Amino acid sequence: MEEQDDQESMTVEDFGGGEAILEDSAGSETDDQPAHFIGLLKIGEETWEYDGVKRAFLAGMKGNAKDTQVVAIYKNSASTSPMKARFAAFKSFVKLVSQKNGGQGNVNVKYGWYSGSKEEISQIISHGFGRCNGQSHGVGVYLSPTSFLLDRLESSRADENDLRHILLCKVIMGKMEVIPAGSKQRYPSSGEYDSGVDNLEAPRRLVVWTAFMNSHILPVYIISFKAPSSTTLLINRMNEIRNLGFVTVSALHLTMVKFLGPAKGALISRTYDDFVKRKLTGVQLFHTVRQITGDDQLLIGIFKSCTNKRVGRALRKTCAAQAAAELRRR
Template sequence: MEEQDDPVSMTVEDFEGGEAILEDSSGSETDDQLAHFAGLLKIGEETREYDGVKNTFLTGMKGHAKDTQVVAIYKNSASTSPMKARFAAFKAFEQVVSQKNGGQGNANVKYGWYSGSKEDISQIISHGFALCNGQSHGLGVYLSPTSFLLDGLEYSRADENDMRHILLCKVIMGKMEVIPAGSKQRYPRSGEFDSGVDNLEAPRRLVVWTTFMNSHILPDYIISFKAPSSTTLLINRINEIRNLGFVSVSALHLTMVKFLGPARGALISRIYEDFAKRKVNVVQLFHAARRITGDDQLLIEIFKSSTNKPVRRELRRTCAAQAAAELRRR
């Protein structure tokens, strides 16, 4: 499957209709279908459905595809009563959102990636979503469009067999609104909107508010795979961003103070001072910033905002004074 020009344009029909990239897997059940995730069917590797999902996943892995091994693909077969209920709820809300937005398929159903540990994904399959996993553009459940799988993969965790797992979900997006970076929004701004994105033209984050997380998101497939560690993936992503233009540590420090606010900004300033005094190196500075930020997506956003920006002396003094005042209060 070729990568889409519009990263959010892949709809349910791209998988289930058209050229029939994916087919019904009712006949692909195997003896070890429940080896990892109860209630799911393991798709046979000889099927077109397996090839379609695998190719979509590896396309999203981009340059890491050659180092990635797909171990197994599981499909949500709605085989248990709770699964059937969530499937029915998804279809009902799809119809409601479609009618609200004028009918004729205006529920705007997309595919999105959601990563986590094996335990996280098992709990989601068994009980549904329980917590928001992002805060860089409002507080909600974040999924990545199919072409931007790497944006969310930093949240994956290897299990006891060194395997990672990611969900491919159907998502009712409806009418989307732009959520600015740093927003603390928790609900749609008005009844006109159904979901949020970081950018309408080329979204990299699909934001589903927690109110809708178990009615507007339907886990469809689980891909179990082996790949480079999440830390390696994140560092590679940040290096890609840095290659777009020069990022000075000073500019990065100022942007982080601006994004994170006084409390966390003071912590960043403290580690930056240690760096300036050569008490810590750039790798230690990076890991400290990652811990303080607590959100890899937000850290990437900060890197982007720091690219090619000159450091103004008066702004540096202002931020330093604010950080010092916060430290005195602590």
Template sequence: MLTTGGIVGSKDEISQIISHGFARCNGQSHGVGVYLSPTSFLLDRLESSRADENDLRHILLCKMITGKTEVIPAGSKQRYPSSGEFDSGVDNLEAPRRLVFWTAFMNSHILPDYILSFKAPSTTTLLINRMNEIRNLGFVRVSALHLTMVKFLGPAKGALISRLYDDYVKRKVTGVQLFQIVRRITGDDQLLIEIFKSSTNKRVGTSTKENLCSTGCC
């Protein structure tokens, strides 16, 4: 099967692939091989990429022969097809996010096609823009947000976020720092958005301290 996918990387990483091939971009989370992403998930990878000195981000689009694929479980150290009937691996058969090509097949099954270079907002800006869509639903009260985070993340992370917000109120951290640390604690931007949605209160409170979305961090 011939399909299209790609690699999101820095200018230097893409240049290394063009100059020296795919041997230097082996992944190891689902077996040891060359990892590419289907085109439908490339934008997800873009959010975690770093811009270069000209504020550009880069995607190397490739044509790939996936052939018959097999599922490679997370943590596997597999380096070759499990049998001669398989040509490549995936993390999930129904909705793969990782396409795994064994080192022995990388030169015959992957063809670099072209490079896309473009300017894109930072990951923080991307998420803040997505959060701004939620503002139309109302303000998020800290008490409601904390209870929801405990429900979604468990008491340990919920307590950590509560202490972090106390530091923000005491001006020990800025709004941007608060927002970025909460992202790291949550570990999943989509989950963070769901938490904000679940915590939204239509009734606007009177206390600035009680309204997280009125602090300027989202």
């Protein structure tokens, strides 16, 4: 009965803006479930719960929402003994982190996206997390905050029915520490910290250490959907940046190194060297750069800065030429 109470109190953020909260309702479930997602309950399309999660997901898809179809949403109902045990473990660690950090307000439970193949997500639901999926800012399990769904989508894989699947999880972050780009850290740097992020003010990567991956992460929903391929999504981003104006790769590289600082700048330089040596294609270069910068808008901002400098130089040259011509006429 205690587990059921916990399930009914779960909430998921309304990504559409504001602080509206959607709460689970035990009455919103149906018994329809796919064979590969045993133990999950399909949410009825006519319910407000389905509508809220769908709106949240599509908001995260941003400009790709119009080409995305939500096919089904499933909820972790803790219907099996292992699932109940993971619910209980999560609840226990919420209390433990709260006590360690001095109060309930310091548990810092967030929501995060985790994507993978149908087979991997099925295994996670049945047996828990079994691997690290990131190492750009330490080695651990990476999830993306609610508004950065597209970061996770690049690692999703379509199944035999051309469906992709993504997990929405509750994550105990506790006290977070910044993990610099390129770090090989695998554990908290001290007992003071519980998790890692790439940026404290606006984290894009939620890093849960391997030792905590099955106690600090609780899968809540699976969204099954059809969407443009990862390559198409990447090309869409490239086209958006190209529309800002032409700039050479070398000029962009130099601007990014200066803009991002030493650690990320070094990663960018190594990536650019691989591109020059033809070890990477242009698409692979862009994909890697996006992973390093961690923010689409940041990358676009850098591109604009680089483009504006190029335009500014051209304008100054034009003005200088006009001034010189005027002097010769005199």
